[in-house]
Amino acid sequence: MMPNTPTKALPFCLALLLSACNSAPAPTAAPLPEVTALLIQPHDIAMRSEFVGETSGVRDVEVRARVGGILLKRTFTEGRPVKQGQVLFELDPEPYKAELDLAQGELARQQAILNKARADKDRIAPLFKENAVSKKDNDDAISAFAAAQASVQTAQAKVKTATLNLSYTKVTAPISGISSKEAQSEGSLISSSSPQPLTTISQMSPLYANFSVAEQDHQAFNPAQASDPSRSAKGLNTQIMLADGTVYPLKGRVNFQDNRIDPATGTINMRAQFNNPKGDLLPGQFVRVVVDNGIRQQAITIPERAIVQLQAEKRVMLLNDKNIVESRKVQLGESIGHEVIVESGLKAGERIIVDGLIKARPGQQVSIKKEG
Structure with a gap:
């Protein structure tokens, strides 16, 4: 009778197999997406606006x-x-010299006539008092003297005109x-x-930089006018950026703001004045006029890359205290370099995602790689 060895070994093999299965590692959870977060901290920022401008002389005079x-x-x-x-x-002065000589000769002739008329009047006047001459003779003498005086004045004016015309030959x-x-x-x-x-x-110094501000940008350019439209942008500090990107070293000021918006272009004309002692700027030069709009206090700014475009809405991805992503609509304002002002939708102390947006979904928990 054959021994039953395999049957006796079966329980041992099953126990060994179960032991091997129990020792296998449990599956690990997928790692959380890594993102870079930004802590919202309001701060004061210098407001600046840029406009395309063209320089012109303070006075361009045709000679x-x-x-x-x-x-x-x-x-x-x-x-x-x-x-x-x-x-x-x-x-050529010669024709005008001749006219002056002619006018001076006529003046001399009229002066001689005046001298004779004066002598006649002075001689007849005492005779008339003695009734030695008629009243008509006396009146004629007085009239001739007055006419001679008028003729001399006319001749003098012609001499003055001829003198001026001669001087005008030198422009x-x-x-x-x-x-x-x-x-x-x-x-x-x-x-x-x-x-x-x-x-x-x-005239090269000072020099003007003329520029136009769009109607919809006008209040942002000069926020004080939102509450008081009568206030002017005159006096705001300005700088000029040249075509090669360099900044003209001398600052200027806005010295003119038009009193109406051009209906054809929808813009308001403005002008800044700059000193130009060395003649570095030339009339007709295209420049960028940078206007200092003052300091905006406690403004919230975020990087442009943190903004998500969702149809017609601008949104950001927030992180709550458990690092779970939330989507929120924001109202954006003016751009400052590579950042943009948030007018509404965010407050101090909140956190938004600036890098890793492609990995983050609303309702998903993420891991913060870096927080600024």
Whole structure:
């Protein structure tokens, strides 16, 4: 009879198998998504607004001839500074010298007539008192003297006019500034009624920066006007950023704000004034005008990357005290660099997710990798 060894070993094998199963490790829970959180802390911020602007001279004056004639000479260097009163052009003076000589000759003739009329009047007056001459003779003498006086005054005015016209043959700079190129070359016939100026002079210091503010941005640009529309933005500090990104070193101030909004563009025109002693800025230069709107106290700002766009709403992902994600709608205001002001929806001490948003879902618990 064969021994029954396998049957006797079966309970031992089953016990060994059960022991092996009981020693297997239990499955671990999935790790929580890691996010970076930001603690909301209100703080004071400097409010600044940027606008595209264009520079212009405080005064751009067209230089025109006040008399006509042949342009003999240009006496300035185009594009260079000129001083007020400096001679810029010379016209042919000879015709005006002749007119002055003619006027002076006529004045001398009228002066001689006046002298004779005075002598006649002085001689007849005592004779009339003695009834030696008629009243008509006396009246004629007085009338001739008065007419001679008027003729002398007319001749004197003609001399003055001729003198002025002669002086106008030297065209001078009405202001100090930078000249443009000449519009008429030497030898040209110049007319005093020509619509084209001989040149233009721009006063370079101070210099204006003209810019426009959109109607919807106007109150944000100058918040004080929200409660008092009569208040002006004049006096606000400004800076200029050049095309290469550099900041012009001298600060300016808003010195003009229009009294109405342009209905064609929906903007209000403004102007800032800057000193430009070295002529670094030129008229017609496109710049960015940075306006200092003052300090906004206890403002809440968040990074732009923390904002979630959900259809037409702007939302952020909050974390409660158990690090569970909540979605909340926020009202956003002006952008400050890479951050944006939160007008409503957040308060001090709350936490929002700024990095790891793609891993976070409302109602889900997360792990905070870093909190700022």
